[in-house]
Amino acid sequence: MEITVTVxxxxxxxxxxxxxxxxxxxxxxxxxxxxxxxxxxSNCGVCVAWLDETPVKTCTVLAVMADGHRVxxxxxxxxxxxxxxVQQGFSDRxxxxxxxxxPGMLMTARRLLDDDxxxxxxxxxxxxxxxxxxxxxxxxxxxxxRAAAEIERTADQEARA
Amino acid sequence: xxxxxxxxxxxxxxxxxxxELLTRYGPDSRLVAGGHSLIPMMKLxxxxxxxxxxxxxxAELTGIRLDGTELVLGAMARHADLLAxxxxxxxxxxxxxxxxxxxxPVVRNRGTVGGxxxxxxxxxxxxxxxxxVHAVAVIEGADGRRQVPxxxxxxxxxxxxxxxxxxxxxxxxxxxxxxxxxxxKVERRVGDWSVAxxxxxxxxxxxxxxxxxxxxxxxxxxxxxxxxRAEEFLRxxxxxxxxxxxxxxxxxxxxxxxxxxxxxxxYKRHLAGELTTRALRRAAARARxxxx
Ligand SMILES: Cc1cc2nc3c(=O)[nH]c(=O)nc-3n(C[C@H](O)[C@H](O)[C@H](O)COP(=O)(O)OP(=O)(O)OC[C@H]3O[C@@H](n4cnc5c(N)ncnc54)[C@H](O)[C@@H]3O)c2cc1C
Ligand code: FES
Ligand code: FES
Numbered sequence: 001m002e003i004t005v006t007v008x009x010x011x012x013x014x015x016x017x018x019x020x021x022x023x024x025x026x027x028x029x030x031x032x033x034x035x036x037x038x039x040x041x042s043n044c045g046v047c048v049a050w051l052d053e054t055p056v057k058t059c060t061v062l063a064v065m066a067d068g069h070r071v072x073x074x075x076x077x078x079x080x081x082x083x084x085x086v087q088q089g090f091s092d093r094x095x096x097x098x099x100x101x102x103p104g105m106l107m108t109a110r111r112l113l114d115d116d117x118x119x120x121x122x123x124x125x126x127x128x129x130x131x132x133x134x135x136x137x138x139x140x141x142x143x144x145x146r147a148a149a150e151i152e153r154t155a156d157q158e159a160r161a
Numbered sequence: 162x163x164x165x166x167x168x169x170x171x172x173x174x175x176x177x178x179x180x181e182l183l184t185r186y187g188p189d190s191r192l193v194a195g196g197h198s199l200i201p202m203m204k205l206x207x208x209x210x211x212x213x214x215x216x217x218x219x220a221e222l223t224g225i226r227l228d229g230t231e232l233v234l235g236a237m238a239r240h241a242d243l244l245a246x247x248x249x250x251x252x253x254x255x256x257x258x259x260x261x262x263x264x265x266p267v268v269r270n271r272g273t274v275g276g277x278x279x280x281x282x283x284x285x286x287x288x289x290x291x292x293x294v295h296a297v298a299v300i301e302g303a304d305g306r307r308q309v310p311x312x313x314x315x316x317x318x319x320x321x322x323x324x325x326x327x328x329x330x331x332x333x334x335x336x337x338x339x340x341x342x343x344x345x346k347v348e349r350r351v352g353d354w355s356v357a358x359x360x361x362x363x364x365x366x367x368x369x370x371x372x373x374x375x376x377x378x379x380x381x382x383x384x385x386x387x388x389x390r391a392e393e394f395l396r397x398x399x400x401x402x403x404x405x406x407x408x409x410x411x412x413x414x415x416x417x418x419x420x421x422x423x424x425x426x427x428y429k430r431h432l433a434g435e436l437t438t439r440a441l442r443r444a445a446a447r448a449r450x451x452x453x
Contacts, residue, residue, distance in 0.1 A: 001170060018170035018213065019203075040163050040204070042197060045267060054270045060200050061271070064170045065193075065215055108267065129351055130265025 003067035007032065008076035018064045022056075023047045025063035026073060034074040034103050045131030048104035049073045055108050057130075074103035077110065085151040086110050086144075095144030097135035104131050109145045118149055163204035169212040176301055176330060179216055183326040184303060186212040192328060193217075194237060194276035197268055222275070222330065225249065232334040236275025240264065243274060253334060254447060255342035255360050255440075259290040262344075265352040275329045278311070283318045284354045289377030290344055292386040293360040296334045302327040312385045339372070340364045341448030345436040349423060355380040356423045357432035359388075359412070361440035363400060365448045371395045376408065376441070381433045382417035388437065390415055400445045409438035 004013045014029055026032045036046035042060040049058050050072035077084035086109045096102045112127045124145045173179035191210035193199050202208040222237035225246045232252050244260035263286050277287045291311040298309045314321055346358035360377040374395040376388040391411040398404050413434030420426050446452035
Protein backbone atom coordinates (compact mmCIF):
# COMPACT_ATOMS: atom_id res chain seq x y z
CA MET A 1 0.00 0.00 0.00
CA GLU A 2 1.11 3.57 -0.60
CA ILE A 3 2.27 5.51 2.43
CA THR A 4 3.72 8.96 2.95
CA VAL A 5 6.03 9.45 5.88
CA THR A 6 7.84 12.68 6.68
CA VAL A 7 11.32 11.62 7.69
CA UNK A 8 13.64 14.31 8.98
CA UNK A 9 11.49 16.99 7.34
CA UNK A 10 11.28 15.35 3.91
CA UNK A 11 8.11 13.63 2.74
CA UNK A 12 8.65 10.17 1.24
CA UNK A 13 5.87 8.40 -0.63
CA UNK A 14 6.53 4.71 -1.11
CA UNK A 15 4.61 1.56 -1.92
CA UNK A 16 5.20 -0.91 0.91
CA UNK A 17 3.86 -4.20 2.20
CA UNK A 18 1.85 -3.69 5.42
CA UNK A 19 4.16 -6.17 7.16
CA UNK A 20 7.26 -4.02 6.59
CA UNK A 21 8.70 -2.84 9.90
CA UNK A 22 9.56 0.81 10.33
CA UNK A 23 13.23 0.01 10.99
CA UNK A 24 13.51 -1.70 7.59
CA UNK A 25 11.57 1.08 5.88
CA UNK A 26 14.12 3.56 7.19
CA UNK A 27 17.19 1.44 6.47
CA UNK A 28 16.31 -0.50 3.32
CA UNK A 29 13.58 1.48 1.58
CA UNK A 30 14.96 4.94 2.31
CA UNK A 31 18.64 4.02 2.76
CA UNK A 32 18.82 5.82 6.11
CA UNK A 33 21.09 3.33 7.83
CA UNK A 34 21.81 5.52 10.84
CA UNK A 35 19.01 3.77 12.72
CA UNK A 36 20.41 0.39 13.69
CA UNK A 37 18.77 -2.98 13.88
CA UNK A 38 19.74 -5.44 16.60
CA UNK A 39 17.73 -7.81 18.77
CA UNK A 40 14.53 -7.54 16.72
CA UNK A 41 12.59 -8.19 19.93
CA SER A 42 12.08 -4.67 21.37
CA ASN A 43 14.71 -5.22 24.04
CA CYS A 44 17.99 -3.63 22.94
CA GLY A 45 16.92 -0.17 21.77
CA VAL A 46 19.43 0.28 18.93
CA CYS A 47 16.46 0.91 16.61
CA VAL A 48 15.08 3.88 18.56
CA ALA A 49 13.89 6.81 16.45
CA TRP A 50 11.17 9.37 17.04
CA LEU A 51 7.64 8.78 15.82
CA ASP A 52 6.29 12.32 15.84
CA GLU A 53 7.86 13.62 19.07
CA THR A 54 8.29 10.30 20.86
CA PRO A 55 11.17 7.80 20.91
CA VAL A 56 9.94 4.34 19.88
CA LYS A 57 11.52 1.00 19.08
CA THR A 58 11.13 0.93 15.31
CA CYS A 59 11.54 -2.86 15.14
CA THR A 60 8.14 -3.03 16.82
CA VAL A 61 6.29 -0.44 14.73
CA LEU A 62 4.95 -1.10 11.24
CA ALA A 63 5.91 1.36 8.52
CA VAL A 64 2.22 1.70 7.63
CA MET A 65 1.54 2.87 11.19
CA ALA A 66 3.80 5.84 10.44
CA ASP A 67 1.77 6.80 7.36
CA GLY A 68 0.90 10.49 7.67
CA HIS A 69 3.27 10.90 10.61
CA ARG A 70 6.73 12.32 11.15
CA VAL A 71 9.81 10.30 11.94
CA UNK A 72 13.07 11.72 13.20
CA UNK A 73 16.29 9.74 12.99
CA UNK A 74 19.89 10.26 14.02
CA UNK A 75 20.63 11.67 10.53
CA UNK A 76 18.63 14.74 11.51
CA UNK A 77 20.68 15.69 14.56
CA UNK A 78 23.67 17.48 13.04
CA UNK A 79 23.22 20.71 11.12
CA UNK A 80 25.74 20.61 8.30
CA UNK A 81 29.10 20.10 9.98
CA UNK A 82 27.84 21.27 13.35
CA UNK A 83 27.06 18.43 15.69
CA UNK A 84 23.98 18.49 17.87
CA UNK A 85 24.98 19.01 21.53
CA VAL A 86 24.15 15.37 22.31
CA GLN A 87 26.52 14.23 19.58
CA GLN A 88 29.14 16.67 20.80
CA GLY A 89 28.69 15.39 24.35
CA PHE A 90 29.19 11.76 23.23
CA SER A 91 32.28 12.82 21.27
CA ASP A 92 33.76 14.86 24.14
CA ARG A 93 33.11 12.26 26.86
CA UNK A 94 33.86 9.10 24.93
CA UNK A 95 30.21 8.01 25.07
CA UNK A 96 30.74 5.32 22.44
CA UNK A 97 33.13 2.59 21.54
CA UNK A 98 31.75 0.38 18.75
CA UNK A 99 28.90 2.83 18.18
CA UNK A 100 26.22 0.23 17.63
CA UNK A 101 23.93 1.47 20.40
CA UNK A 102 24.75 5.12 19.78
CA PRO A 103 22.00 6.25 17.37
CA GLY A 104 19.32 4.98 19.74
CA MET A 105 21.06 6.48 22.75
CA LEU A 106 21.36 9.83 20.97
CA MET A 107 17.68 9.96 20.02
CA THR A 108 16.60 9.13 23.55
CA ALA A 109 19.05 11.66 24.98
CA ARG A 110 17.78 14.36 22.59
CA ARG A 111 14.19 13.79 23.70
CA LEU A 112 15.23 13.76 27.37
CA LEU A 113 17.07 17.10 27.12
CA ASP A 114 14.17 18.66 25.21
CA ASP A 115 11.89 17.69 28.11
CA ASP A 116 14.34 18.21 30.97
CA UNK A 117 17.35 20.45 30.18
CA UNK A 118 19.05 19.62 33.49
CA UNK A 119 18.54 15.91 34.16
CA UNK A 120 20.12 14.21 37.16
CA UNK A 121 22.29 11.16 36.70
CA UNK A 122 19.43 8.99 37.97
CA UNK A 123 17.05 10.54 35.44
CA UNK A 124 19.49 9.85 32.61
CA UNK A 125 19.96 6.24 33.70
CA UNK A 126 16.21 5.75 33.86
CA UNK A 127 15.72 7.31 30.40
CA UNK A 128 18.20 4.93 28.73
CA UNK A 129 17.18 1.88 30.75
CA UNK A 130 15.48 0.27 27.75
CA UNK A 131 18.67 0.42 25.70
CA UNK A 132 21.65 -1.86 25.91
CA UNK A 133 25.30 -0.90 25.47
CA UNK A 134 27.78 -3.77 25.49
CA UNK A 135 30.88 -1.54 25.39
CA UNK A 136 30.88 1.48 27.64
CA UNK A 137 29.41 0.22 30.89
CA UNK A 138 27.06 3.23 30.60
CA UNK A 139 29.25 5.51 32.76
CA UNK A 140 30.48 7.51 29.81
CA UNK A 141 27.05 7.62 28.22
CA UNK A 142 25.65 9.22 31.36
CA UNK A 143 28.57 11.69 31.41
CA UNK A 144 28.01 12.44 27.73
CA UNK A 145 24.37 13.34 28.27
CA ARG A 146 25.36 15.54 31.23
CA ALA A 147 28.00 17.17 29.03
CA ALA A 148 25.37 17.81 26.37
CA ALA A 149 23.17 19.48 28.98
CA GLU A 150 26.10 21.71 29.97
CA ILE A 151 26.82 22.59 26.33
CA GLU A 152 23.21 23.64 25.88
CA ARG A 153 23.17 25.62 29.10
CA THR A 154 26.30 27.52 28.11
CA ALA A 155 24.90 28.18 24.64
CA ASP A 156 21.66 29.43 26.21
CA GLN A 157 23.50 31.78 28.54
CA GLU A 158 25.61 33.14 25.69
CA ALA A 159 22.52 33.69 23.58
CA ARG A 160 20.91 35.63 26.41
CA ALA A 161 24.04 37.69 27.22
CA UNK B 162 15.05 -11.60 10.45
CA UNK B 163 11.53 -11.93 11.81
CA UNK B 164 8.83 -11.10 9.27
CA UNK B 165 5.11 -11.25 10.00
CA UNK B 166 2.84 -13.18 7.64
CA UNK B 167 1.00 -11.04 5.11
CA UNK B 168 -2.05 -9.09 6.20
CA UNK B 169 -4.26 -6.20 5.17
CA UNK B 170 -3.98 -2.92 7.05
CA UNK B 171 -6.84 -0.59 7.91
CA UNK B 172 -6.90 2.47 10.09
CA UNK B 173 -9.92 3.27 12.24
CA UNK B 174 -10.88 6.89 12.80
CA UNK B 175 -13.42 6.36 15.60
CA UNK B 176 -14.65 3.65 17.93
CA UNK B 177 -17.73 3.13 15.75
CA UNK B 178 -15.49 2.83 12.69
CA UNK B 179 -13.27 0.28 14.46
CA UNK B 180 -16.34 -1.82 15.31
CA GLU B 181 -17.53 -1.51 11.71
CA LEU B 182 -14.15 -2.67 10.40
CA LEU B 183 -14.01 -5.58 12.86
CA THR B 184 -17.50 -6.61 11.73
CA ARG B 185 -16.62 -6.29 8.06
CA TYR B 186 -13.36 -8.27 8.25
CA GLY B 187 -14.57 -10.88 10.72
CA PRO B 188 -12.82 -13.02 13.34
CA ASP B 189 -9.49 -13.09 11.49
CA SER B 190 -9.07 -9.36 11.98
CA ARG B 191 -7.31 -7.92 15.03
CA LEU B 192 -7.01 -4.48 16.55
CA VAL B 193 -3.52 -3.10 16.97
CA ALA B 194 -2.90 -0.56 19.73
CA GLY B 195 0.72 0.00 20.78
CA GLY B 196 1.60 -3.21 18.97
CA HIS B 197 4.22 -4.10 21.55
CA SER B 198 2.66 -7.46 22.30
CA LEU B 199 0.90 -8.17 19.01
CA ILE B 200 3.69 -7.25 16.57
CA PRO B 201 6.29 -9.43 18.35
CA MET B 202 3.76 -12.31 18.22
CA MET B 203 3.17 -11.65 14.52
CA LYS B 204 6.92 -11.61 13.91
CA LEU B 205 7.13 -15.03 15.55
CA UNK B 206 3.99 -16.07 13.61
CA UNK B 207 2.27 -16.97 16.85
CA UNK B 208 -0.39 -14.53 15.64
CA UNK B 209 -1.36 -14.32 11.97
CA UNK B 210 -4.29 -11.93 11.64
CA UNK B 211 -5.56 -11.43 8.10
CA UNK B 212 -6.45 -7.81 8.75
CA UNK B 213 -4.91 -5.43 11.21
CA UNK B 214 -7.06 -2.51 12.34
CA UNK B 215 -4.96 0.32 13.73
CA UNK B 216 -6.66 2.33 16.50
CA UNK B 217 -3.78 4.74 17.17
CA UNK B 218 -5.66 7.60 15.47
CA UNK B 219 -8.84 7.20 17.53
CA ALA B 220 -8.71 10.32 19.67
CA GLU B 221 -11.73 9.37 21.79
CA LEU B 222 -9.74 6.43 23.20
CA THR B 223 -6.98 8.60 24.66
CA GLY B 224 -6.66 10.49 27.88
CA ILE B 225 -6.98 10.01 31.62
CA ARG B 226 -9.69 12.01 33.38
CA LEU B 227 -11.88 12.23 36.42
CA ASP B 228 -15.58 11.73 35.69
CA GLY B 229 -17.56 12.41 38.86
CA THR B 230 -16.27 9.84 41.34
CA GLU B 231 -14.50 7.67 38.79
CA LEU B 232 -11.01 7.77 37.35
CA VAL B 233 -11.38 7.01 33.65
CA LEU B 234 -8.48 5.72 31.58
CA GLY B 235 -8.90 5.59 27.80
CA ALA B 236 -7.86 2.26 26.29
CA MET B 237 -5.24 4.06 24.18
CA ALA B 238 -3.66 5.87 27.14
CA ARG B 239 0.01 4.92 26.85
CA HIS B 240 1.90 3.45 29.77
CA ALA B 241 3.92 6.70 29.77
CA ASP B 242 0.71 8.75 30.06
CA LEU B 243 -0.41 6.80 33.11
CA LEU B 244 3.02 7.03 34.72
CA ALA B 245 2.94 10.82 34.32
CA UNK B 246 -0.70 11.29 35.33
CA UNK B 247 -1.21 13.60 38.34
CA UNK B 248 -4.72 12.14 38.75
CA UNK B 249 -3.30 8.65 39.11
CA UNK B 250 -0.72 9.86 41.62
CA UNK B 251 -3.46 11.50 43.64
CA UNK B 252 -6.07 8.76 43.60
CA UNK B 253 -4.35 5.47 42.78
CA UNK B 254 -0.60 5.47 43.38
CA UNK B 255 -0.75 1.70 42.83
CA UNK B 256 -1.09 2.41 39.09
CA UNK B 257 1.98 4.65 39.11
CA UNK B 258 3.97 2.12 41.18
CA UNK B 259 3.08 -0.54 38.61
CA UNK B 260 3.87 1.62 35.59
CA UNK B 261 7.29 2.45 36.96
CA UNK B 262 8.23 -1.24 36.66
CA UNK B 263 6.44 -2.17 33.44
CA UNK B 264 8.93 -2.69 30.61
CA UNK B 265 11.20 0.30 29.93
CA PRO B 266 10.60 3.97 29.10
CA VAL B 267 10.70 3.52 25.31
CA VAL B 268 8.30 0.56 25.38
CA ARG B 269 6.08 2.58 27.74
CA ASN B 270 5.94 5.36 25.13
CA ARG B 271 4.08 2.99 22.85
CA GLY B 272 2.33 0.24 24.83
CA THR B 273 -1.18 1.05 26.02
CA VAL B 274 -3.34 0.41 29.05
CA GLY B 275 -6.07 -1.22 26.93
CA GLY B 276 -3.62 -3.35 24.96
CA UNK B 277 -2.16 -4.64 28.20
CA UNK B 278 -5.52 -5.72 29.57
CA UNK B 279 -6.61 -7.26 26.26
CA UNK B 280 -3.35 -9.11 25.80
CA UNK B 281 -4.24 -10.86 29.10
CA UNK B 282 -0.74 -12.19 29.62
CA UNK B 283 -0.74 -14.16 32.91
CA UNK B 284 2.22 -12.03 34.05
CA UNK B 285 0.71 -8.72 33.08
CA UNK B 286 1.04 -6.03 35.76
CA UNK B 287 -1.92 -3.73 35.14
CA UNK B 288 -4.40 -6.63 35.31
CA UNK B 289 -3.35 -7.19 38.92
CA UNK B 290 -3.39 -3.48 39.73
CA UNK B 291 -6.84 -3.02 38.22
CA UNK B 292 -8.11 -6.12 40.03
CA UNK B 293 -6.95 -4.61 43.32
CA VAL B 294 -8.81 -1.33 42.79
CA HIS B 295 -12.01 -2.99 41.52
CA ALA B 296 -11.83 -1.41 38.08
CA VAL B 297 -14.53 -1.84 35.47
CA ALA B 298 -13.88 -2.33 31.75
CA VAL B 299 -16.14 -0.59 29.25
CA ILE B 300 -16.53 -2.54 26.00
CA GLU B 301 -18.26 -1.35 22.84
CA GLY B 302 -19.77 -3.39 20.03
CA ALA B 303 -22.42 -2.92 17.36
CA ASP B 304 -25.13 -3.15 20.04
CA GLY B 305 -23.66 -0.43 22.22
CA ARG B 306 -21.60 -0.43 25.39
CA ARG B 307 -21.40 -2.87 28.26
CA GLN B 308 -19.50 -2.79 31.53
CA VAL B 309 -17.55 -5.74 32.88
CA PRO B 310 -15.72 -5.76 36.22
CA UNK B 311 -12.02 -6.40 35.60
CA UNK B 312 -12.37 -9.48 37.81
CA UNK B 313 -14.69 -10.98 35.20
CA UNK B 314 -12.69 -9.68 32.23
CA UNK B 315 -10.15 -12.50 31.86
CA UNK B 316 -11.43 -15.81 30.58
CA UNK B 317 -8.04 -17.51 30.74
CA UNK B 318 -4.45 -16.89 29.69
CA UNK B 319 -4.48 -14.56 26.67
CA UNK B 320 -8.30 -14.66 26.58
CA UNK B 321 -10.80 -12.00 27.57
CA UNK B 322 -14.54 -11.41 27.35
CA UNK B 323 -14.01 -8.88 24.54
CA UNK B 324 -15.85 -10.34 21.53
CA UNK B 325 -14.51 -10.60 17.98
CA UNK B 326 -16.30 -7.44 16.89
CA UNK B 327 -15.87 -5.53 20.13
CA UNK B 328 -13.38 -3.01 21.43
CA UNK B 329 -12.28 -2.11 24.92
CA UNK B 330 -13.01 1.61 25.20
CA UNK B 331 -11.99 2.60 28.70
CA UNK B 332 -11.31 1.44 32.22
CA UNK B 333 -13.21 3.09 35.07
CA UNK B 334 -12.00 3.00 38.64
CA UNK B 335 -14.32 4.13 41.44
CA UNK B 336 -12.64 6.70 43.71
CA UNK B 337 -13.65 6.28 47.35
CA UNK B 338 -12.39 8.34 50.29
CA UNK B 339 -10.12 6.91 52.97
CA UNK B 340 -8.15 4.74 50.58
CA UNK B 341 -4.50 4.00 49.91
CA UNK B 342 -2.86 1.70 47.38
CA UNK B 343 0.53 0.32 46.38
CA UNK B 344 2.22 -2.17 44.05
CA UNK B 345 5.26 -4.35 44.74
CA LYS B 346 7.06 -6.37 42.08
CA VAL B 347 10.11 -8.59 41.97
CA GLU B 348 11.78 -8.89 38.58
CA ARG B 349 15.02 -10.55 37.52
CA ARG B 350 16.32 -7.36 35.95
CA VAL B 351 15.02 -3.87 35.25
CA GLY B 352 12.26 -3.88 32.66
CA ASP B 353 11.54 -7.59 32.84
CA TRP B 354 8.22 -9.26 33.48
CA SER B 355 7.39 -10.12 37.09
CA VAL B 356 8.69 -13.17 38.87
CA ALA B 357 5.75 -12.25 41.06
CA UNK B 358 3.98 -9.03 41.96
CA UNK B 359 1.22 -7.91 44.29
CA UNK B 360 -0.95 -4.83 44.39
CA UNK B 361 -3.07 -3.72 47.32
CA UNK B 362 -5.81 -1.17 47.85
CA UNK B 363 -7.11 -0.51 51.35
CA UNK B 364 -9.85 1.61 52.79
CA UNK B 365 -9.66 2.40 56.49
CA UNK B 366 -12.22 4.00 58.78
CA UNK B 367 -11.05 6.77 61.15
CA UNK B 368 -10.22 4.20 63.84
CA UNK B 369 -7.95 2.28 61.45
CA UNK B 370 -10.30 -0.64 60.83
CA UNK B 371 -10.26 -2.01 57.27
CA UNK B 372 -13.59 -1.25 55.61
CA UNK B 373 -12.56 -2.73 52.27
CA UNK B 374 -9.51 -4.32 50.73
CA UNK B 375 -8.45 -5.27 47.22
CA UNK B 376 -5.48 -7.51 46.51
CA UNK B 377 -4.18 -8.19 43.00
CA UNK B 378 -1.53 -10.74 42.11
CA UNK B 379 0.24 -11.45 38.85
CA UNK B 380 2.49 -14.20 37.48
CA UNK B 381 1.48 -16.62 40.24
CA UNK B 382 -1.68 -18.19 38.80
CA UNK B 383 -4.13 -16.32 41.03
CA UNK B 384 -7.74 -16.67 39.85
CA UNK B 385 -8.74 -13.42 38.09
CA UNK B 386 -5.45 -11.86 39.26
CA UNK B 387 -6.99 -11.48 42.76
CA UNK B 388 -6.70 -12.89 46.28
CA UNK B 389 -10.35 -13.00 47.32
CA ARG B 390 -10.00 -14.97 50.57
CA ALA B 391 -7.24 -12.70 51.86
CA GLU B 392 -9.42 -9.66 51.10
CA GLU B 393 -12.33 -11.23 52.93
CA PHE B 394 -10.11 -11.87 55.96
CA LEU B 395 -9.10 -8.21 56.13
CA ARG B 396 -12.57 -6.67 56.03
CA UNK B 397 -13.55 -5.51 59.50
CA UNK B 398 -10.22 -6.12 61.24
CA UNK B 399 -7.78 -3.40 62.36
CA UNK B 400 -5.21 -2.63 59.66
CA UNK B 401 -2.25 -3.97 61.63
CA UNK B 402 1.01 -5.55 60.60
CA UNK B 403 -0.18 -8.90 61.94
CA UNK B 404 -3.30 -8.70 59.81
CA UNK B 405 -1.23 -7.90 56.71
CA UNK B 406 1.10 -10.83 57.40
CA UNK B 407 -1.86 -13.18 57.76
CA UNK B 408 -3.43 -11.81 54.56
CA UNK B 409 -0.13 -12.48 52.77
CA UNK B 410 -0.10 -16.04 54.10
CA UNK B 411 -3.64 -16.64 52.79
CA UNK B 412 -2.84 -15.08 49.41
CA UNK B 413 0.24 -17.32 49.07
CA UNK B 414 -1.81 -20.38 49.97
CA UNK B 415 -4.43 -19.62 47.32
CA UNK B 416 -2.20 -18.91 44.33
CA UNK B 417 -1.03 -21.56 41.88
CA UNK B 418 2.35 -20.59 40.45
CA UNK B 419 4.12 -22.71 37.87
CA UNK B 420 7.86 -23.24 37.70
CA UNK B 421 9.62 -21.60 34.76
CA UNK B 422 12.86 -19.80 33.94
CA UNK B 423 11.84 -17.06 36.39
CA UNK B 424 11.80 -19.38 39.38
CA UNK B 425 10.47 -22.47 41.14
CA UNK B 426 7.00 -22.79 42.65
CA UNK B 427 7.97 -22.40 46.32
CA TYR B 428 9.94 -19.22 45.62
CA LYS B 429 7.08 -17.65 43.68
CA ARG B 430 4.62 -18.64 46.39
CA HIS B 431 6.87 -17.09 49.01
CA LEU B 432 7.07 -13.89 46.95
CA ALA B 433 3.29 -13.78 46.50
CA GLY B 434 2.83 -13.76 50.28
CA GLU B 435 5.66 -11.39 51.12
CA LEU B 436 4.80 -8.90 48.36
CA THR B 437 1.13 -8.96 49.38
CA THR B 438 2.12 -8.06 52.94
CA ARG B 439 4.47 -5.28 51.79
CA ALA B 440 1.91 -3.82 49.39
CA LEU B 441 -0.73 -3.83 52.16
CA ARG B 442 1.68 -2.10 54.54
CA ARG B 443 2.43 0.63 52.05
CA ALA B 444 -1.22 0.99 51.04
CA ALA B 445 -2.11 1.45 54.73
CA ALA B 446 0.63 4.06 55.22
CA ARG B 447 -0.74 5.94 52.24
CA ALA B 448 -4.33 5.65 53.47
CA ARG B 449 -3.17 7.19 56.75
CA UNK B 450 -1.33 9.93 54.87
CA UNK B 451 2.03 8.76 56.27
CA UNK B 452 3.59 8.08 52.88
CA UNK B 453 3.31 9.67 49.45
C1 LIG C 1 10.36 -5.47 26.05
C2 LIG C 1 8.99 -5.51 26.65
C3 LIG C 1 8.85 -5.64 28.02
C4 LIG C 1 7.59 -5.66 28.61
N1 LIG C 1 7.50 -5.76 29.96
C5 LIG C 1 6.28 -5.77 30.55
C6 LIG C 1 6.13 -5.86 31.96
O1 LIG C 1 7.11 -5.89 32.71
N2 LIG C 1 4.88 -5.90 32.48
C7 LIG C 1 3.76 -5.83 31.70
O2 LIG C 1 2.66 -5.85 32.24
N3 LIG C 1 3.86 -5.73 30.36
C8 LIG C 1 5.09 -5.70 29.77
N4 LIG C 1 5.18 -5.61 28.40
C9 LIG C 1 3.96 -5.57 27.59
C10 LIG C 1 3.58 -4.15 27.32
O3 LIG C 1 2.98 -3.63 28.46
C11 LIG C 1 2.65 -4.10 26.11
O4 LIG C 1 2.67 -2.82 25.63
C12 LIG C 1 1.21 -4.48 26.41
O5 LIG C 1 1.11 -5.78 26.91
C13 LIG C 1 0.34 -4.48 25.18
O6 LIG C 1 -0.07 -3.19 24.90
P1 LIG C 1 -0.11 -2.70 23.40
O7 LIG C 1 -0.82 -1.41 23.36
O8 LIG C 1 1.25 -2.74 22.85
O9 LIG C 1 -1.07 -3.82 22.72
P2 LIG C 1 -1.05 -4.50 21.30
O10 LIG C 1 0.17 -5.30 21.12
O11 LIG C 1 -1.38 -3.51 20.24
O12 LIG C 1 -2.32 -5.46 21.47
C14 LIG C 1 -2.32 -6.56 22.34
C15 LIG C 1 -3.63 -7.33 22.16
O13 LIG C 1 -4.73 -6.59 22.63
C16 LIG C 1 -5.68 -6.34 21.60
N5 LIG C 1 -6.16 -4.97 21.82
C17 LIG C 1 -5.38 -3.86 21.95
N6 LIG C 1 -6.15 -2.79 22.23
C18 LIG C 1 -7.44 -3.22 22.28
C19 LIG C 1 -8.69 -2.59 22.53
N7 LIG C 1 -8.78 -1.27 22.82
N8 LIG C 1 -9.82 -3.34 22.49
C20 LIG C 1 -9.74 -4.68 22.23
N9 LIG C 1 -8.59 -5.33 21.97
C21 LIG C 1 -7.45 -4.61 22.00
C22 LIG C 1 -4.95 -6.57 20.31
O14 LIG C 1 -5.82 -6.97 19.29
C23 LIG C 1 -3.97 -7.66 20.71
O15 LIG C 1 -4.59 -8.90 20.66
C24 LIG C 1 6.43 -5.58 27.80
C25 LIG C 1 6.56 -5.46 26.41
C26 LIG C 1 7.82 -5.43 25.83
C27 LIG C 1 7.92 -5.28 24.35
S1 FES D 1 16.23 -3.98 17.33
FE1 FES D 1 14.56 -2.87 18.14
S2 FES D 1 14.85 -3.02 20.26
FE2 FES D 1 16.47 -4.27 19.49
S1 FES E 1 29.20 1.58 22.13
FE1 FES E 1 29.23 -0.50 21.59
S2 FES E 1 27.24 -1.11 22.21
FE2 FES E 1 27.35 0.86 23.00
